[in-house]
Amino acid sequence: MTISWLQAAILGIFACLSSMPGMAGSSIGNYTLGRPLVGGLVCGLVLGDIKTGIACGVAMQLVYIALVTPGGTVSADVRAVSYIGIPLAMVAIHSQGLVATSGTAANLAKSMGTLVGTVGTVLFYGTATMNLLWQHYGWKQIDKGNFKSLYFVDWGLPWISHLVFSFLPTLIMCKLGASAVTALKSALPMDGIAMKTLFTVGAMLPCVGIAILLKQIVEKPTDFIPFFVGFTLAASLKLNLVSCAVISLIFALIFYELELVLNKRSEAPVTDGANDDDDEEDI
Amino acid sequence: MQETVNKRISKRTLTKSFHHWFYGHLTCFSQEHMQTFGYLTSMLPIVEELYPNKEDQKEALKTYTAFFNTEPQLGSVVIGITAGLEEARANGKDVDGETINGLRAGLMGPLAGIGDSMVVGTLIPVILGISLGLSTGGSPVGAIFYIIVWNLLAYFGMRFAYFKGYEMGDKAVEFLVGAQGKAIRKAISIIGGTVVGSVAATWVSVTTAFKLRNSSGKVFLNLQDKLDSVYPGLLTAGFILMCWWLMAKKNVSAGKTMILLVIIAFIGVLVGFFNPGLSY
Numbered sequence: 001m002t003i004s005w006l007q008a009a010i011l012g013i014f015a016c017l018s019s020m021p022g023m024a025g026s027s028i029g030n031y032t033l034g035r036p037l038v039g040g041l042v043c044g045l046v047l048g049d050i051k052t053g054i055a056c057g058v059a060m061q062l063v064y065i066a067l068v069t070p071g072g073t074v075s076a077d078v079r080a081v082s083y084i085g086i087p088l089a090m091v092a093i094h095s096q097g098l099v100a101t102s103g104t105a106a107n108l109a110k111s112m113g114t115l116v117g118t119v120g121t122v123l124f125y126g127t128a129t130m131n132l133l134w135q136h137y138g139w140k141q142i143d144k145g146n147f148k149s150l151y152f153v154d155w156g157l158p159w160i161s162h163l164v165f166s167f168l169p170t171l172i173m174c175k176l177g178a179s180a181v182t183a184l185k186s187a188l189p190m191d192g193i194a195m196k197t198l199f200t201v202g203a204m205l206p207c208v209g210i211a212i213l214l215k216q217i218v219e220k221p222t223d224f225i226p227f228f229v230g231f232t233l234a235a236s237l238k239l240n241l242v243s244c245a246v247i248s249l250i251f252a253l254i255f256y257e258l259e260l261v262l263n264k265r266s267e268a269p270v271t272d273g274a275n276d277d278d279d280e281e282d283i
Numbered sequence: 284m285q286e287t288v289n290k291r292i293s294k295r296t297l298t299k300s301f302h303h304w305f306y307g308h309l310t311c312f313s314q315e316h317m318q319t320f321g322y323l324t325s326m327l328p329i330v331e332e333l334y335p336n337k338e339d340q341k342e343a344l345k346t347y348t349a350f351f352n353t354e355p356q357l358g359s360v361v362i363g364i365t366a367g368l369e370e371a372r373a374n375g376k377d378v379d380g381e382t383i384n385g386l387r388a389g390l391m392g393p394l395a396g397i398g399d400s401m402v403v404g405t406l407i408p409v410i411l412g413i414s415l416g417l418s419t420g421g422s423p424v425g426a427i428f429y430i431i432v433w434n435l436l437a438y439f440g441m442r443f444a445y446f447k448g449y450e451m452g453d454k455a456v457e458f459l460v461g462a463q464g465k466a467i468r469k470a471i472s473i474i475g476g477t478v479v480g481s482v483a484a485t486w487v488s489v490t491t492a493f494k495l496r497n498s499s500g501k502v503f504l505n506l507q508d509k510l511d512s513v514y515p516g517l518l519t520a521g522f523i524l525m526c527w528w529l530m531a532k533k534n535v536s537a538g539k540t541m542i543l544l545v546i547i548a549f550i551g552v553l554v555g556f557f558n559p560g561l562s563y
Contacts, residue, residue: 020312021309021310021311021312022309022310025305025306025307025308025309025310026309026355027305027355027356027434027437027438027441028434030309031433031437032430032433032434035429037414037415037418037425037426037429038426038430040426041423041426050421051421052421054418054421054422054423054425054426057418057426058415058419058425061411061415062415062482062487065408065411065412076537100421101420101421103488104559114541118541125314128312128313128314129313129314131311131312132313132315135311135315135319138311138320138323139348142323142348145341147327147340147341147344150320150323150324150327151324153311153320154321154323155306155307155324157311158312193553196552196557196558197545197548197549197552200548200551200552200559201541201544201545201548203488203489203490203559204489204522204544204548205544206483206486207487207489207519207523207526208526208530208537208541208544210482210483210487210526211523211526211527211529211530211540213404213408213479214479214527214531215527215530215531216400216403216404217400217405217475217476217479218527223472223476224476226472226477227477227479227480227483229477230476230477230478230479230481230482230484231483231484231516232484232514232515233477233480234480234481234482234484234485235484235514235515235516236514236515240416241412241416241478241481241482241485242416244477244478244480244481245477245478245481248473248474248476248477248478249474251477252473253470255466255470256470257466259469260466263462263465263466264462
């Protein structure tokens, strides 16, 4: 499998649209086109192998299932993961002759995509820094009373940042990376330590993704309980995801009612206490 | 302020303002002014309609040049609230730029926290989890399902939040941060936690190749089977907990945690604890 200049350019445009401060807006861009699962579909369509594209997307999506960017800090860049990592992983899977839907192919995709995604963080900071220029221009226009140019500043000028930090890096890395990845096959034999490590890491990487999600939802140790109930339902009882979600509804309902009662009760004594205090002061 | 004319923002302008936010809240992002320009573009149609005079427009816009950043989906409610406040200000009510900015600054933090855990931390992973199941074996169905479901929820959810904010003012937020809102968030976090657990058990698999053989080559200890007989998926759960502990308790960054996994994998492969069983 090879990537032509045209294919690489199309991927480059998707990179512009999908990145964190992307040109398609965060709902359609970052949270739709930027998700590796959707990226896998797009890359599959562009490179003409939907099955491998989706398989890579599914694998990568696990690592980035919780791509939360609190306060605009990123640990990985979606445009690099979805539109550089996935195409290169697809090329690698083809050149290694792996079955696209196999676990080994998935682990290769995870290692490769994550590596590219981590390196891609520099693209995020590059874009955000270059946008400072446009914002600076925007402030001047507001001072002059040129309000309409705000649209140009917010929707037009950032395309230049993306041309430099999304389009060109994607174009070049997809085009040149493809031959590098193919050359990797002869450099690193499959049964060597390097490749074995690469595949083992691929299997472990989603643990980081899940852990980031847990970091969001766990505040105290008991918050782990729903997680382990879900884990047990799926691992021991072999229930699928929707079934697990349905079972969790009954617990959610109980907690909802409980929380309401608890809130009411905690509100009541507080007012009593305030009255007591007032009485003492009066005396 | 003796003005008696009751100005109202037209529905068309409100929709325009919402669309500007829906599209442009993060397009011109920088570390210095994250969503400020997105905010300005969504307030501009409203300001232009309410104030015919250029100087008044400039004065009103000045309010929104202050830094703004929140979770953009749920944060739509803030734009709606300020649209309502701006209308009140144009009608000579007791609202000034400071009131508006105080409210904006007070809301963006809590809403970012709720939005990050509810939208990005729960809703998206749940839809993605279901989509992953549909895409098993390389089928595009899951990806298409995600595109449709998420975008419908995002667009109409954000629209709902925006207009609720405009109609109800800061009462719209009471629902989110009040007693009932707290109970709903608790309930949703239970569903979120359970689904994340089942996603982990279904899709993540860390296994060991460690086996002990007796002199005749027969396996008498298969560690993976032993671990699974204690608790299925024990090793996977252990690795997840370790990553969580490093990141949440030891403040190790995600990148460094990944590097640590590379080191563990490398040593594990060397001593034969891990073996992905590769062959051509």
